[in-house]
Amino acid sequence: MPRTxxxxxxxxxxxxxxxEVFRRIITLPxxxxxxxxxxxxxxxxxxxxxxxxxxxxMVTAEVKQAxxxxxxxxxxxxxxxxxxxYRSHSYPGGLTKPMWNTLAANFIEETHSSGRKAAARAVVAYCDGMKVHTFEGETLGTISDQPRGARDFYWDTVFIPTDDNPEKLTYAEIVEAGASGIEKKIQLSQSTKAMLAFLTWRLTNEPDLWQITY
Known part of the structure; x- marks a missing residue:
């Protein structure tokens, strides 16, 4: 059977x-x-x-453009x-990236967020030409007292996931911790949770038309 x-x-x-790591190590339900x-x-x-x-x-608008x-x-x-x-306001949410691009290493100081509880939230938006469907994933954690780790993937250097992280490493430090570091980050990641929600839905909610390979 061809892959979707x-x-x-x-x-x-x-x-x-x-x-690449996600699709290699993650399994469906x-x-x-x-x-x-x-x-x-x-x-x-x-x-x-x-x-x-x-x-x-934000991603709904982007996927329509795509x-x-x-x-x-x-x-x-x-x-x-x-x-x-600021959970009820979803702040900074979609503004995190431009804030990080502007503030960089000063992000923690300027947002007074050292030690602050936060959630990393990801949303996958899917457009089939008729509708847009969105799927969310969250990972709870805290903000570090300073950027830690060299992998410069935006705020990965300041977010410390709570679960399965006794050393209280940032995402960036987790990736650098060893050969399997990026695999652990993927297992903890909010993006993995959102993508899995999408793929699980995708298996049962699409007409045969979209099985066509493009």
């Missing part, structure tokens, strides 16, 4: 690297390896990002930090 095509729109080398069922096609398309606190709103260009069903994924005190 997933057109993944991203120009990020980090997301491409993590997607029925125990099937992701790579046995889905054929991810990376589409390096640069899409202008909408400045929006709610990540769901579909309008590619003319095939596709996904866009975006992640950001949600400070616990």
């Amino acid at each position: 095509t997933v057109n993944y729109v991203t120009s990020s080398k980090f997301k491409q690297e993590e997607n 029925d125990g099937s390896p992701v790579d046995d069922i889905f054929d991810f096609r990376i589409r390096e398309l640069s899409i202008p990002e909408t400045l929006e606190v709610r990540i769901e709103t 579909y309008a260009t590619l003319k095939v069903p596709c996904i866009v994924e975006h992640a950001g930090l949600i400070f616990e005190d």
Whole structure:
């Protein structure tokens, strides 16, 4: 049986690297390896990002633009930090990336976020040309007192996931911890949870039309 095509729109080398690991090590709820069922096609398309606190709103706009260009069903994924005190406002959410681009190492100081509880939230948006469907994943954690780790994938240097992380390493430090470091990050990642939610839905909610390989 042919694998189901997933057109993944991203120009990020980090997301491409993590997607390769994700599809190799992660299994679906029925125990099937992701790579046995889905054929991810990376589409390096640069899409202008909408400045929006709610990540769901942001990726919905982006995936519509991606579909309008590619003319095939596709996904866009975006992640950001949600400070616990501002959960009801989803802040900074979709603004995390431009804030990080501007503040960089001063992000913690300027946002007064050292030791602050936060959630890393990811949303995968899928457009089939008729509708947009969104899928969310979250990983709880805290913000470190300073950037730690050399892997410069935005705020990976300041986010400390809570679960299965007794040494309280940032995502960046987890990746650097050894040969299996990136695999552990993928297992903890909010993006993995969002992508799994999408793939689980995708298995049972698409017409045969979209089994066509593009």
